[in-house]
Amino acid sequence: MTTTGPVPALADRAAACADRLRAADRVLLASHIDADGLTSAAIATAALSRAGIPVETVFKKQLDAAEIESIAAREYDTVLFTDFGSGQLDVISEHVAAGDFEAIIADHHQPSDPDDCHPDAVVDTDGYADFETHLNPLLEGINGASELSGAGAAYVLARALSTEGTDNRDLAALAVVGAVGDMQAVGGELVGANAGLVEEGIAADVLEEGTDLSLYGKQTRPLPKLLEYATEVPIPGISNDQAGATRFLEGLGLDLKSDDDWRTWADLSDDERQTVASGLVQRAVERGVPADKIETLIGTTYTLTAEPRGTELRDASAVSYTHL
Numbered sequence: 001m002t003t004t005g006p007v008p009a010l011a012d013r014a015a016a017c018a019d020r021l022r023a024a025d026r027v028l029l030a031s032h033i034d035a036d037g038l039t040s041a042a043i044a045t046a047a048l049s050r051a052g053i054p055v056e057t058v059f060k061k062q063l064d065a066a067e068i069e070s071i072a073a074r075e076y077d078t079v080l081f082t083d084f085g086s087g088q089l090d091v092i093s094e095h096v097a098a099g100d101f102e103a104i105i106a107d108h109h110q111p112s113d114p115d116d117c118h119p120d121a122v123v124d125t126d127g128y129a130d131f132e133t134h135l136n137p138l139l140e141g142i143n144g145a146s147e148l149s150g151a152g153a154a155y156v157l158a159r160a161l162s163t164e165g166t167d168n169r170d171l172a173a174l175a176v177v178g179a180v181g182d183m184q185a186v187g188g189e190l191v192g193a194n195a196g197l198v199e200e201g202i203a204a205d206v207l208e209e210g211t212d213l214s215l216y217g218k219q220t221r222p223l224p225k226l227l228e229y230a231t232e233v234p235i236p237g238i239s240n241d242q243a244g245a246t247r248f249l250e251g252l253g254l255d256l257k258s259d260d261d262w263r264t265w266a267d268l269s270d271d272e273r274q275t276v277a278s279g280l281v282q283r284a285v286e287r288g289v290p291a292d293k294i295e296t297l298i299g300t301t302y303t304l305t306a307e308p309r310g311t312e313l314r315d316a317s318a319v320s321y322t323h324l
């Protein structure tokens, strides 16, 4: 099966990494313990397991010489680093040159200076340390802070690990969670290579992109609380004002409860959401909230459609901030 993958510029690197992993009896996966690193590991372990490659995962707060030494002591022949590793190529290259393990790296951080690395293990790519199984957007002119995260790099690798049984496109939802968690959304929206991942997730039916209020807690918070606690764009008479938020919603003619339960944003019909969004924008304008602030009230949302309705697991930003 030949495919250029979701990020064509990284296709050759992804293929080299996938070939090396397929040749391994077992793989030790080391990943960063933050939202992007955890989703990176979830993507990589899923793809490796589906490809029939045994994998064990370890998480590290930071990857320093002592941590890399402890990884080498595990006596795995093949180590996959996700969401870190590029910036530690100086240390990793020493271990590779000593024959401690073969390294595969899927990362988006700035690689080490080649002069600091073991010359037998790395080459120089535009002043960055590099080698064959190094999957990093920066080495191909893609911005690693806004266009592809660690989870995105892991997803590109996962797509290259596709088997007869699966193309791994369902993992795009996790890649989007990682990118959002890595604060890569530009003006509330994923751009560049990240946008390609969103498209793959939509095509695989695991992701929906929409325009919506960009408030936290839309799936679970009672409506008055949703508005009361939404303080990133303070709206006079609503933000930090429970009675004011309730009065505002009642003034729009909404039913705030269904039976005895508070309704959430997720419970509203499209028409009701439109009513609330318009009402909020109108109130903000009337009370003199600056236009550039008001714009941020409405943003692009990424919904994980495979997750149950009414849980924060459906909302990519909520998953990043609360569950990881």
Ligand SMILES: [Mn+2]
Binding pocket: 036, 037, 083, 108, 149, 150, 151, 182
């Ligand atoms: Mn990251």
